[in-house]
Amino acid sequence: MIVVGGGVVGLTTAVVLAERGRRVRVWTREPVERTTSAVAGALWWPYRIEPEAFAGEWALASLSVYEELAERPGKTGVRMVEGVHAGLRLDELGPWAARVPGLRETGEGLRALLPLIDMPVHLGWLRARFLATGGVVEERSVGDLAEAFESDAVDVVVNCAGLGARDLVPDPAVCPVRGQLVVVENPGIRTWFTSAGHADAETTYFFPQPGGLILGGTAEEDEWSLVPDPAVAEEIVRRCAQVRPEIAGARVIGHRVGLRPARDAVRLDRELLSDGRVLVHNYGHGGAGITVAWGCASEAARLAGGGEDQPRT
Structure with a gap:
């Protein structure tokens, strides 16, 4: 096989x-x-x-x-x-969400x-x-x-x-849905955050990983370029820093681009x-x-x- x-x-x-x-x-x-x-x-x-x-x-x-x-x-x-x-409610999701242990609504979202x-x-x-x-x-x-x-x-x-x-x-x-990310030195953030609609071309999220804090992102349909766009990277950092201001001064470690295989x-x-x-x-x-x-x-x-x-x- x-x-x-x-x-x-x-x-x-x-x-x-x-x-x-x-x-x-x-x-x-x-x-x-x-x-x-x-x-x-x-x-x-x-x-x-x-x-x-x-x-x-x-x-x-x-x-x-x-x-x-x-x-x-x-x-x-x-x-x-x-x-x-951020901004999500349980009634916006399918029945599967009720079976996710500990998933709960707060003033911020889920x-x-x-x-x-x-x-x-x-x-x-x-x-x-x-x-x-x-x-x-x-x-x-x-x-x-x-x-x-x-x-x-x-x-x-x-x-x-x-x-x-x-x-x-x-x-x-x-078709591809292009995602661009920025990796920065983590200024001490231990929780993840997302603010992303299913149809949004621009999203805001950060994930603390062992190698740094991953900042995102984009969701550009039918875009094939794997080259990071410096202007997009700056905008990603700006959006994430609006949520956690300490991100603004974090040193950039690298840039990533991936093409999601959408259908x-x-x-x-x-x-x-x-x-x-x-x-x-x-x-x-x-x-x-x-x-x-x-x-x-x-x-x-x-x-x-x-x-x-x-x-x-």
Whole structure:
């Protein structure tokens, strides 16, 4: 079996499949540490993902896993951190929100203790966990999903190519939503903050990570540039400093740009090919790939014939 895509969705799917007894190879165009997932701010929250009903269930399944992984933060990169979604109310969200432990309304918005994930650490941990099963990660470009079926005795391919699915499927419904971030030295902030609508091109958030305070951001649809815009970076710092003034004087460590693989709805389905082989699609997670990774991985494994066991942590 081959999983195409080495971001958080692809690696998590590969782990679930391998731990259910399948022999799995991951094909990734970029090294794991250079995928879009690696630059994410990485707060658990169903952001820019549809359909909400399914996304909520996938997110809740993933939340249970992350809560357990947070017991080993140094190893897994997952921590439980307090914060607030400014301006949000419970009645603006789907039924899934009522099942998030401790999520409550305050004068500021919705406050909760949620998983915040240090992605470089987490991706490295996922890769090591996958390799420990006997899995293989191969860095290679793929021009067509048919290439994966041309490998020796491959009967199932799982497409977790993210934005790459636009060309590989091909699926023109997949488009980038550009996100720009600024990383600064943390002036002592220990809680996260977001103020972001699902349709807003400009967002305001900050996440305290071990390597610095991550400031955001943008959500620019159909923008492909990976080059940070200095003017946008200044505006991001300004907006965050309006919430926490001490951010204004923080030294800038670096800049990040990532392209969220957006789609009108996640594609998570099974395609039976004319020769009897199986192609499973698991892409189009927008800004919530990390949030739904384990839930979607379990469903993709079921579609691929990988059983229904719960993921172990």
